[in-house]
Amino acid sequence: MEWKAHGYRVGSSSETFDAIPTNADELDQFVALHRRKIEPWLSAVFQAEHLNLLLGSGFTTAVAFAAGVTATGMETAGGKSAHAQAIMEHATASAKKMGRGKANIEDQLRSAIAVLEGLSIIDEAVAKAVRDDVNKAMDAFLYSLLATEQGIADADSAPASAMLQSFLLSFASRAASRERLHIFTTNYDRLIERGCDDAGLRIIDRFVGTLRPLFRNTRIELDYHYNPPGIRGEPRFMEGVVRLTKLHGSLDWRFDGATRRIYRAETPFGAPQDHPSLPASPVDTVMIYPNPAKDVETTQYPYAELFRDFASATCRPNSVVVTYGYGFGDDHINRVLLDMLSVPSAHLVVLAFDLDDRVKGFLKQTRPAQVSLMAGRHFASLRHLVEDYLPKPALDYITGRMSELLKNRAFADMPVASTPAAGAGAGRAPDTGSIA
Template identity: 60%
Template sequence: MSNATNNGYRVGAQSEWFDKLPDGKDLDAMVLRVRKIIEPWLTAVFQAEHLNLLLGSGFTTAIGYLCDATATGMGTRPLGTRFDEKIDSFAASGAAKMGRGAPNIEDQFRTAFALLEGLNIGGKFEDINSLKTALDSRMSEFLSSLFSTERGIASSEETKWRGAVTALQSFLLSFASRAASRERLHIFTTNYDRLIEYGCDLAGIRVIDRFVGALEPAFRSSRLDCDYHYNPPGIRGEPRFMEGVIRLTKLHGSLDWAMDNRTGNIVRRGIPFGPADHSPYIPNSPVDTVMIYPNATKDVETTAYPYAELFRDMAAALCRPNSVLVLYGYGFGDDHLNRVLLDMLVIPSTHIVVISYSMDARLTAFLHRAGREAQITLLIGPHFADLTKLTEEYLPKPAIDHISSRMSELLRNRSYSRADESPVTREESLTEGEA
């Protein structure tokens, strides 16, 4: 592997890295050759007993790119308080320790929230009020930008929108189309937007999460492994698992999660995908109500409710034998998640598939820490991370195709006469051979 911008793959014992991709027919030939290596491998990997998918901000960026929609910027901006210099300095040092480079808005929020908690203990009212007002304003802007990203995707030009949602649905169905007898796909995401839910609605995928209720579903701590079943015709008392069902865990919260101060419950509001500017769905004091979680870098911060439950779900899903995790658009900048991934790889039968736009410093550092090449599949570079190419060329067929599997089984049980190409059963062939 030469540099961070190259396209390349490592699949089992085979690997290949391209300084420059060919053009025209040579590119088509390369794709066809490489597909014969990658697609069967991923098909086999996806048949693991436990299949999981972790999506980061790169997933929203990829869909936004297909729609010409601008993804939410994660850069920092001044809060406008007298504490800005100290907040930025502390956020920068924390990001440096994480190996993340420049701090992002989550680092800034995390530091400002920690300072606000300290001021609530022994600070002046003026400082508390000033910082709280600044945080409410900055968080409202951040929520508006997230809604704007959703709106840019939903309202994009017709042709681009159809291409984007086709890629979105194909991507999700490639993972979700598991036989109902296998355990459900579990999707984890650090994103605050509702792009996954949007894609599942369009594809007709049923989502199971921890929320229970009709008008305002409330977050529940009970893990009952609820599922969807149906009664097949003519059979009573033998319900079967439905196909096209997934589990979803949003590790850092969601735009539509809110704290109901009257009941004390965390509820999911009925907010449409991509609402208009100056939406009434954005509260005046999002700091007190909206349940989105700035990037956690300390263990103590992940103990807050409900995030401890969500991280516990992730660890329980990944750290067990015969578990597979596919990562797309995840930048390896969250140490509390990386720790779970490293613990997962301690189990020899687990496997991780990394699909990334580049081999950057954070991914390289993670691979060095893990050190288990046989348990890590890599698809790196703009070519392999391109969502359209990925779904069309390399991911397994997004369908539960019983007809093709039955046809293959039928052909295996038959041979053909060389003279007239007429089908001959295995029993007839054996009889002729014995004669």
């Protein structure tokens, strides 16, 4: 279909719009009309056997916008080494090759680190100048991430925090008998962790330990259970548990050169620049960048383990991946998503603020029946998603019980003349079905 500024495609319903009503009454009517098509479909999709959520940088931008602060930018940094220009040219070429267009800080760091690895073998003196450039660029990027966190933490962001929690709970509130929601993100900040903490969600990831959590290679299917009162030997799964995988690392991941292990540092959310957990030479210790060659990113530690988790969680029958804020500019992730869609029962839900060439290029490689789409400033707005279109948490049993009571009462209040004849089930409440 011809795409306009706003629109959606869910199930058999598809609509596109050049503009959204601005009048309050007209907007309410617009939302009510399209919610009836969107929310039930998403509710059904979210009850898939395997539910995964992929969040990109647009997620942080949306939460920062709701909090009234500026999100971290991905602009490139300047350099003073003799190879700075060549590094920038290579970063630009690689970005175009991947369909990203303009190079960003990730492309620049990737190219610079590739040069640094070679120069460390050939000429350590020249390598030092490149290392200084990389350290300065990573310092600036690291501090900008922390500044975004600090801005969100310091701002009068109660509405933003509520939106963040509601957004995560819409996905995480699955019946405990179902497989846990698995959240994947390419972001380096800790906004997901902060939202889960505020919402009371427990996170399971590859880090084990309390004082110095270490990254473990083993994929033991750890989970949370509890013993119901009066029942022993029959533990039950706890509700409100999610799995989290940060595909490109995190600003608080550190590489210990002595032990060759990765651990999580005690870096507070929005820590100041002089916090002792921040290293002097981030290029050697901070795990916040993809390794040099993105096409072989899945071959190096720890990215091999992280992407194995991504592929194993998504490429299987009855699997759903919901993307939000992800621009489809990472080939290694796109390949996994396309492999997932080769399974007929798999489904992809794309929540996109804008349908640019990268998103359209990816969608051309998919089958429309396997992809739901909500795009534009209205349908992909965090506020409208949370308030209008995303399903309420599935664990809201009170609303479900109320619905059952109202249905039963409506049947009981029917006039006698309209009830079924004797022997045909008169007085019997209708089957309302499950509400899981």
